[in-house]
Amino acid sequence: MSDVYRTRQITIQVIFIAAALMLVAKAAHLQIFNKEQQSRAKYAAISRQVLYPARGIMYDRNHERLVYNDPMYDLMVTYNKIDFTNFDTLGFCQLTGMSPEGFSNALIKDWRSGKFSKSVPYIFKGKISAREFAFIQEHLHRFPAFTLQIRSARGYPHSNAAHVLGYIREVNQNEITADSSYQLGDYIGASGLERFYEKELRGDKGIRHVLIDNLGREVGDGREVEYYEAPVEGKNLYTTLDLELQKYGESLMVNKIGSIVAIEPATGEILAMISSPSYDPNHLTIDQSSRAQKYGELLNDASKPFLDRSILAQYPPGSLFKPVVALIALQEGVMTPERGVSCTGGFYFGGQRLTGCHNHASCRDVASAIQHSCNAYFVTVFRDIVDKYGHTHPDKVSTNSTAILKSLDWETALA
Numbered sequence: 001m002s003d004v005y006r007t008r009q010i011t012i013q014v015i016f017i018a019a020a021l022m023l024v025a026k027a028a029h030l031q032i033f034n035k036e037q038q039s040r041a042k043y044a045a046i047s048r049q050v051l052y053p054a055r056g057i058m059y060d061r062n063h064e065r066l067v068y069n070d071p072m073y074d075l076m077v078t079y080n081k082i083d084f085t086n087f088d089t090l091g092f093c094q095l096t097g098m099s100p101e102g103f104s105n106a107l108i109k110d111w112r113s114g115k116f117s118k119s120v121p122y123i124f125k126g127k128i129s130a131r132e133f134a135f136i137q138e139h140l141h142r143f144p145a146f147t148l149q150i151r152s153a154r155g156y157p158h159s160n161a162a163h164v165l166g167y168i169r170e171v172n173q174n175e176i177t178a179d180s181s182y183q184l185g186d187y188i189g190a191s192g193l194e195r196f197y198e199k200e201l202r203g204d205k206g207i208r209h210v211l212i213d214n215l216g217r218e219v220g221d222g223r224e225v226e227y228y229e230a231p232v233e234g235k236n237l238y239t240t241l242d243l244e245l246q247k248y249g250e251s252l253m254v255n256k257i258g259s260i261v262a263i264e265p266a267t268g269e270i271l272a273m274i275s276s277p278s279y280d281p282n283h284l285t286i287d288q289s290s291r292a293q294k295y296g297e298l299l300n301d302a303s304k305p306f307l308d309r310s311i312l313a314q315y316p317p318g319s320l321f322k323p324v325v326a327l328i329a330l331q332e333g334v335m336t337p338e339r340g341v342s343c344t345g346g347f348y349f350g351g352q353r354l355t356g357c358h359n360h361a362s363c364r365d366v367a368s369a370i371q372h373s374c375n376a377y378f379v380t381v382f383r384d385i386v387d388k389y390g391h392t393h394p395d396k397v398s399t400n401s402t403a404i405l406k407s408l409d410w411e412t413a414l415a
Contacts, residue, residue, distance in 0.1 A: 048207065048208075048209055049121075049147075049149070049207070049208045049209075049210055050149070050183075050205055050206070050207065051205060051206030051207065051208055051229075051230070051231040052149070052150070052151045052152065052205060052206075052231060053202070053203030053204060053205060053206070053231035053232055053233050053234060054069050054152050054203065054231075054233045054234065055069055055152050055154070055168075055187075055201050055202060055203065055233075055234045056197075056200060056201040056202075056203070056233070056234030056235045056236045056237055057069065057236045057237070058165060058193065058236070058237045058238075058239060059236065059237070059238050059239065060239055060241045060242060060243040060246075061238070061239065061240050061241060061242055061269075061271075062242065062243070063238070064243045065157055066156070066157075066158065066161060066165060066239070066241070066243065067154055067155070067156060067165055068154075068155050068156075068157065069152035069153070069154065069155065070130075070152065070153045070154070070155040070285075070287065071130050071150060071151075071152065071153075072127055072128065072129070072130075072150070072151050072152065072153040072286065072287045073128040073129075073130070073132075073133040073148050073149065073150055073151070074123045074124075074125070074126045074127075074128065074148070074149045074151060074185070075096065075123070075124045075125040075126070075128060075136065075146060075147075075148060075149075076121040076122065076123060076124060076146065076147045076148070076149050077107065077121065077122065077124040077145055077146050077147075078118075078119065078120065078121045078145050079107070079109075079118040079119075079145075080118045080119050081144065081145035082145040083145075087143075088142065088143075089103060091142070092143055095135075095136060095139050095143075096125060096136065097132075098125070106124050106125060107124065109122065115184055116184075121147065122184070122185075123184075123185045124146065126185065127153070127286055127287045128148075129287060133148060136148065151187075153285055153286040153287040154167070154168055154194075154281075154285050154286065155282070155285060156280075156281045156282050156285070158243065158247070159280040159281065159282060160243065160246050160247050160250055161241060161243075161246050161273070161281075162192075162278050162279050162280065162281040163191075163192060163273070163275045163278060163308040163310065164192055164193060164239075164241065164273050165192050165193055165194065165281060166189055166190060166191035166192020166193055166194035166195055166196075167189075167190055167191060167192070167194060167281060167284045167285075168187045168188060168189055168190060168194055168286060169187065169188065169190045169286075170185060170186070170187060170188075171183075171184075171185075171186045171187070171188045175188060181205070187286060188202075189201065189202075192308075193237060193239070197237055200234065200235045200237070201234040201235065201237065202234050203231060203232050203233045203234035203235075204231060204232040205231055206228075206229045206230045206231030206232070207227060207228070207229045208227075208228055208229075209227045209228065239270075240264075240269035240270050240271065241270065241271065241272060241273070242262075242271045242272060245262060245271050245272040246272045246273075246274065248272075249262065249272045249274040250274050250276070250278065252274075253274055253276035254276070256276050257276060257277065257303065257309075258276055258309060259273075259274055259275045259276065259308075259309040259310040259313065260272065260273075260274040260310070261273050261274075261310050273310045273311075274310065275307070275308045275309040275310045276309070277301075277303045277304075277305045278305055279298055279305045279306075283298075284298075319370075319373040322369070322370060322373065322378045323370060325378050325381055325382055325385070326366050326369070326370070326378070326381065328385055329381045329384065329385050330366075332385055332388055334381070334384045334385055334388050335366075335381060335384065337365060337366045337367070338364075338365050338366075339365065339366065339381075340362065340363060340364040340365060341362065341363055341369070341374070341376060341377040341380050341381070342362045342376070343357055343360065343361075343362045343363060343372075343374050343376040343377060344362075344376070345357055345359075346375060346376055347375055347376045347379040347380065354379070355375050355376075355379060356375065357374055357375040357376050358372060358373065358374070358375075360372040360374065363377045
């Protein structure tokens, strides 16, 4: 072997030996001499936590709050971090107010389903109030596999507009499949404005990575570790409802079945939307322990309080058609506002009563006919319009009037 190749071989060997020595020296520094790294060595993992945003608040047209957020907590558990040999099951059950059977049922999941993982935190007990949270938090250091997670529950300062506002519930599997931003245990708008404006109200989740030690305790904030993304609050919703008008309308409908919708004619804004019977939205808040029972009672109520009669019930148009007929008759010049029509309990033709009427006196003018919703009056006026040029020439009535008259359904109008 020539001197050139031998020199090159020695050089390469020296480089590899020097690199190896540097790595050994660095490892010795980190593991033996560096006290900070020794302290960090006890950290078991980086925990990824979801930060839930505050849901958007709803207001009426005068900026009165209709819906607000109440803090609510979930007790999370990571199954693999439980030391079952030293775990104080009885003490934990006393802390959380659970029975041993309830503890076992909440802890054991269907691991094969793919919905749960033994190494990923999942909800052990949800819907914990702020008072219960404070009590549990004081003793949670004894159970390092468990952590608390804050979320928002809906609260209602007033018991009005339940159908309009709607309520929230937990997502189901179909909704999780359809939208990957949801995960098991998340909340979603189930009805009303909560459902229609779900994407705007829910906001965007945040992410926090937290260092945890071998006991599962948090050490420092995740901002100093790897990644932190703050949650984005949901957008507030300013409705056109007038709370005072809504309250007044609901007071009028107490012990009645039906609906009222008050609309601003100039803009089409909904000022009040009442459906009766209704319910107190506070009975269906997520943090209510009696929510399931109350929901079942409302669902089985024969008066159907969940039915929003203002938009879902079917009502015959009825007497709404009658002023239209009066306007056409005035336009066609077949009557004057002072025209009176005799009413003897209905409209008769050929000696037979074709339609009945209400028990009222004969109408002396259009105003009293509208007041009593007199069928005899408006059927008579309707015939006068059609027969304006004789009963053999109804086609001579103006095109606009004919089109409107043809659109009227008299089977439902005569009510």
